[in-house]
Amino acid sequence: MKSTTALTVCLSLAAMGAGPAVHAQARGPANRAMLSKDLPVETPIQALDDATRSQKMAEMEAWLGRLVGQFSISAKYSYYSGHYPLYGNATCSRFGRGSGVRCILERTNSAPVMRSPVLQTEGTWAHAVLLFVYFGINADRLEIQSMVVDLEQVTAQSGMLTGDTVTFSDNWKACLKGWTHCWMVTEVSASAVGDLVMKAALDAWFQGSKGPPMILMKSGHTAELEVDLRRKPPLDASAP
Amino acid sequence: MPPSTAMFRRWLLWLVLALPSPLLAAELSCTQSPVGNSPPPADNRLALLDEVVVTPRKLTSRTRDLGAWLKRLEGQYSYDGYVDLCGNGNAADRQPVTGRADCVSLYNGNDEARRSLYCVIDVRWPQVRGTDGAPVMGGESPLSPAVVIYRVAPDLPGIQLLQLDSRGIATHARGQLTGDTLTATESCGYPGLCRKVTRITAPPDSQDISMLIDVEVDSRRALRHAFLLHRESNIQMRRGQHGALTRDDLLIVGER
Numbered sequence: 001m002k003s004t005t006a007l008t009v010c011l012s013l014a015a016m017g018a019g020p021a022v023h024a025q026a027r028g029p030a031n032r033a034m035l036s037k038d039l040p041v042e043t044p045i046q047a048l049d050d051a052t053r054s055q056k057m058a059e060m061e062a063w064l065g066r067l068v069g070q071f072s073i074s075a076k077y078s079y080y081s082g083h084y085p086l087y088g089n090a091t092c093s094r095f096g097r098g099s100g101v102r103c104i105l106e107r108t109n110s111a112p113v114m115r116s117p118v119l120q121t122e123g124t125w126a127h128a129v130l131l132f133v134y135f136g137i138n139a140d141r142l143e144i145q146s147m148v149v150d151l152e153q154v155t156a157q158s159g160m161l162t163g164d165t166v167t168f169s170d171n172w173k174a175c176l177k178g179w180t181h182c183w184m185v186t187e188v189s190a191s192a193v194g195d196l197v198m199k200a201a202l203d204a205w206f207q208g209s210k211g212p213p214m215i216l217m218k219s220g221h222t223a224e225l226e227v228d229l230r231r232k233p234p235l236d237a238s239a240p
Numbered sequence: 241m242p243p244s245t246a247m248f249r250r251w252l253l254w255l256v257l258a259l260p261s262p263l264l265a266a267e268l269s270c271t272q273s274p275v276g277n278s279p280p281p282a283d284n285r286l287a288l289l290d291e292v293v294v295t296p297r298k299l300t301s302r303t304r305d306l307g308a309w310l311k312r313l314e315g316q317y318s319y320d321g322y323v324d325l326c327g328n329g330n331a332a333d334r335q336p337v338t339g340r341a342d343c344v345s346l347y348n349g350n351d352e353a354r355r356s357l358y359c360v361i362d363v364r365w366p367q368v369r370g371t372d373g374a375p376v377m378g379g380e381s382p383l384s385p386a387v388v389i390y391r392v393a394p395d396l397p398g399i400q401l402l403q404l405d406s407r408g409i410a411t412h413a414r415g416q417l418t419g420d421t422l423t424a425t426e427s428c429g430y431p432g433l434c435r436k437v438t439r440i441t442a443p444p445d446s447q448d449i450s451m452l453i454d455v456e457v458d459s460r461r462a463l464r465h466a467f468l469l470h471r472e473s474n475i476q477m478r479r480g481q482h483g484a485l486t487r488d489d490l491l492i493v494g495e496r
Binding site for chain 1: 347385490
């Protein structure tokens, strides 16, 4: 397996870029609540009949199947004072014998050098972020479950599938406040054509802070990552 | 049992398994002898799994202590134990378990609130089918492979668990630590009637960890996983700045 820097990196890169953010004003939870996406209200699963449950399960299984493949990555990392491009590769394969999927991301272009003494010490340096992204079905909620595993932490969120897109909660309260940063997958689109779009957000705190994260962007996040994953053609097994 | 009750129970089991309901039409022929007739396990270590030792100790609430307990789970393990497909304690209904686990702490610094554990496991037991040849609850391992994530939950205070199994089903539980034992409970989709209870006992400085995972329906144990994990090694990974893992090392978790 290649040892190239993870796209994960991208994410962290981003974080590093947000160094001057230290001087920005942190806003409160109420403001963040307004900025957070309003997720559609789900019918309690207890109220669903077997046929509806089965249909939703089948839809989610089919959607998860669209994630499988090899992709080239073109990503944009945005932070309070700008953005920069990131490139890389992703391999998404079945995990186990069911519908679970594991994506391994890696970055291939060098990371811009960022000087952010505060954020770097909080763990948002360049090599840490979105190494593994696991997807499965949250059977209790009948939603798609994502799990991000990077070099120093994990996050987990579930989101409802609507059409081709799963929208995950971006509520920073889902992050443990003991952490000083938190990457969250906020949206994943998988069209039937084959390409994917994955969006992630970063929230960062000052070390030791008990308050809300530093909010520096209009979205309400410290930084964001939008990743376009273009499907590579399948390898021709008959080729020499 | 009235037909309507039987149908409802099957529906609950479907929720537990998140499998198509026709699978639950299968019936498993369980041994009807009393629990007390079970022969003792051949391996003395496994006898520990037959006991639930309740020690009146104080709930662990300090984040530092929760993180320290999680760190006890680090290492590479082999699995022993059994799956009791009927949950009634009869040895005849037990299937022997084999497997392995690789657990690594993602953060290794001094701030225990940030500790989280990433485990890749592969646990198997012989496949069992119902009398009609159809799948039954617990008859096939959903843990080959599976990913289990543990992290400190200071707000509980306790530990959170998240598992993605080999069927692609994700489950989430939260639990509290008393003494050396974490007890975590999760719903099977219908709170109050069906629940999964996980008890993990990890004594300090021990090479063995016990896990009891019970599925209870209508307050009756319907399935038990009794695992004894023996630490075969605890390979320490390289750590970079602030104790973070390297990418290369994280990629081989579960493949060592």
